[in-house]
Amino acid sequence: MKLAACCLSSVAFLLFQPFTGKCQVGQLAGQVNNSKGSGGFPGITVTLQHDGHTIAGTATNQDGTFSLSNLPVGTYDLVLEMIGYRTERQIGVSITTAQAARLTIPFPGPCPYTYPHHKLSVCMGGHTNHFIPIAYGLPTARMMQRAKQGKVYLGGCQVTGCDPKYYCPIHQKEL
Ligand SMILES: [Zn+2]
Missing domain, CATH: 2.60.40.10 (Immunoglobulins)
Structure with a gap:
């Protein structure tokens, strides 16, 4: 703002006084x-x-x-x-x-999503649990059901080569 x-404000003003x-x-x-x-x-x-x-x-x-x-x-x-x-x-x-x-x-910019072996993703405050997987592509009815239950997060249809694997429902953050 x-x-x-x-x-x-100038634009509004201009309407009256060019x-x-x-x-x-x-x-x-x-x-x-x-x-x-x-x-x-x-x-x-x-x-x-x-x-x-x-x-x-x-x-x-x-x-x-x-x-x-x-x-x-x-x-x-x-x-x-x-x-x-x-x-x-x-x-x-x-x-x-x-x-x-x-x-x-x-x-494209550097990819922030990397998953080295045996290394857990870390969310805000340092927690590494409660993450759910992100599913890409057109969801099936079963996948929609699982998304509703909070078991999976729907990432949309577009895959870019730099896509997050996990989602933190607590902080609504892709990891
Ligand atoms: Zn989190």
Whole structure:
């Protein structure tokens, strides 16, 4: 709310009095590189979000570059999405009037879900129990029943190659 307050009120104001509202704006430019290959990653949907709301969006060019302009000054999440890949979210991206922020982002990002042998997943507070498995794919009637009973968590149909195996129902966290 904080970031856009000046701008939102300006927009409301502009409806009645054009040309008097003034908003501080900045730009964001970047390059998305293929972390599993080489060079830029084209066709990735790039959105700038605040509190889950999309402020601006674009897609990466053939060379992986992107740019967004006319952005209200503030701090945002930068979200990178592509079908078949785990969504990458960069938190705390600042937009200032000073100069165009320029980012270099590897995509897909490092996978946080790894399961080394004999090593238990650890949840918040260090607990390693009460986890339930995550099931992917279209669920059968029996699987839906088991999900209702809290014995399994439905992870959706999309498998990305970096997918969590377990779910903590206490903290609603994928592990
Ligand atoms: Zn937990």
